[in-house]
Amino acid sequence: MSAPAGRARRVLAATAAAVVGVLAVGMAVAAPSTAEPGPTLGQLAAAKGRYFGSATDNPTLTNAPYTAVLGSEFNQITVGNTQKWQYTEPSRGQFDYRQADQIVAFAQAHDQIVRGHTLVWHNQLPGWVNDVPAGELLGVMRNHIANVAGHYKGKVVHWDVVNEAFEEDGTRRQSVFQQKIGDSYIAEAFKAARAADPNAKLYYNDYNVEGVNAKSDAMYNMVKSFKQQGIPIDGVGLQAHLILGQIPSTVRQNIQRFADLGVDVAITELDIRMRTPRDATKDAQQAADYRAVVNACLAVTRCVGITVWDFSDGHSWIPSVFPGEGAALIYDENFAKKPSYWAVYEALGGTPVTTTTTTGGNTSGCAATYRVVGQWNGGFQGEVTVRNTGTAGITGWTVRWTLAEGQRLGNVWNGVASTTGQEVTVRNAGYNGTLNANGTTTFGFIGSFAGSNPAPSAITCTTA
Structure with missing residues (x-):
């Protein structure tokens, strides 16, 4: 049993036991003031052998109402930004883990498992990477992976090894890695990650691949080829930055076909955006959409967990990138639970509530x-x-x-x-x-x- 995988199972087992204790009929309670609250999303997911987590970023760690929810509601955390190359190796050969270490320490203090994000990505690169000569870049990439994955060895359960390497039509994105190393750079990144941390599960992660389409077909063919060649890949991440009322009808089918290749699947960056402002009709549709995604994951045994890309509308990336859109998450900006929260809660097996x-x-x-x-x-x-x-x-x-x-x-x-x-x-x-x-x-x-x-x-x- 690997160290991080074993820890993940211990977390899931402990929270599953907590759910049983909360939901048990005839539970003894000394007085109303000492009664246990209902189960959290993390506990409900753990009872089904999965995790339900959130991404987070360093500035929010000083917000007490925010961290009260982050530390209690979820059993998994993704480091949203500060494990990316621009933060961890801002100058060639000079590594800085201080910010990412803060988030990992928070997760450890709250008995939460951590997904590492991300080792190789065309975005959020320091400028010096683009200036590395073609003949040196493979070595630079291997060195970066060895240092970052090595630093977090035993502290993360998954690594998003390579992120967003395909275009919408299924062709390779012409990143600096693709241009200077060639098609082999993805396989080489996975080999380097396995050498750096043999126990972490290694994932390829991308967006607009939730349903069956040209992009997910290209990803599928790559994973199939890697499995045939013995390239160490353990899972795929479907980011799931989705649009209200436009959930692909083939999500479950797509998850299943990757599982059939012998890899795990995770919903890694879930949010469902709408045109703002919110109203009751949009809230109801969003709740139905969240329920559909959770149900699709639960229907496939190898779909191991779901992560929302932060949990509060006040901390979402959506409004800054899609003007006029937002309200994409399960808590509002005041940390109130939205209808989408309750849809997830019930899909994970929580007792339906009376409203x-x-x-x-x-x-x-x-x-x-x-x-x-x-x-x-x-x-x-x-x-x-x-x-x-x-x-x-x-x-x-x-x-x-x-x-x-x-x-x-x-x-x-x-x-x-x-x-x-x-x-x-x-x-x-x-x-x-x-x-x-x-x-x-x-x-x-x-x-x-x-x-x-x-x-x-x-x-x-x-x-x-």
């Missing part, structure tokens, strides 16, 4: 959505999402509902609660009352119940 939404009309400017996200004998965890439904920003909100007979409210977070009999009132905390048009925030609570645990028949939201 009741009541809008306050044109004058109130907000809506509230009530969900039960986890339940056990006599207790439950609830979450309410507040959305600004008006056309202008709001500076405060108040949510009200009536507890059913036998229900009691316990601890509340991200809101200020009061009760009168069975009537509950929750006002915004000092930091989450301001919402832009269509902006959202959430508050959560622990409750107890006797008998049944119905959702409220009505929940209202008013603005300040």
Whole structure:
């Protein structure tokens, strides 16, 4: 058993056990305030022998609300930028791992496995690489892989060895590596990576290859040839930067054909972008699209995991590259869970949640959505999402509902609660009352119940 693979299995086994503990009927709970929350996406995926992770980048590691989600919700992390060549070898022969090491250390502290990204790519190269004479570049590439993969030996479970080497028509991209080394550079990169870290799984990674098309055919033929030649390739990464309502119909078929070659498949950079602003119709379509991708992966045993390309809309690369588009991820910019989150949650086997939404009309400017996200004998965890439904920003909100007979409210977070009999009132905390048009925030609570645990028949939201 390889060291990183063994660690991955230990992480998956531990989180799978946590899911069983959370979901077990008859779970003993001393009091509502000590109840366990519902399972995370990472735990749900682990129960199915997979991972569900997120990419991240160094600037966000100082954002406490962000890292609270990153460190708890996912069981895998990809280093989004700082393992790329421009960061790790900015000058020839001079290596710098300080930034990438910070992310790897974060993952290790939170018992998360790490995907390495990426050793050889035509983009984000320091300028000196392009100036290397053709006769020297193969040696330079091998030296870079030996140093970077060697530095992280035993710390990553996968390496994206080569990234985006094909054009849309299936021809080779004319990168500096292709031009100066030739077709053999990809195979040589995989050989060098295997020598540097014999235990890491080695992946080829690309975009627009989620369905069957000319580009994925070229990738398929390369992998097939590598397997026949004994070139050490263990997996393919389907990036899955997708567009709302345009999920290829052949995703599952495509995953299966690569698996049939004897390699693993990972969804490595998932996001599903839309024309902004969001609305309920777009959210519903996005949720269906995320569910379809997760289901396609789960349908193939060798589809080992899914990584979203960061998890919050406020930290997505999409708006800077596709003007007028965004809202591509499963949390909004305020770290509230979107419908797409719940679609993933349920596709991974989470208990379907009950939702009741009541809008306050044109004058109130907000809506509230009530969900039960986890339940056990006599207790439950609830979450309410507040959305600004008006056309202008709001500076405060108040949510009200009536507890059913036998229900009691316990601890509340991200809101200020009061009760009168069975009537509950929750006002915004000092930091989450301001919402832009269509902006959202959430508050959560622990409750107890006797008998049944119905959702409220009505929940209202008013603005300040």
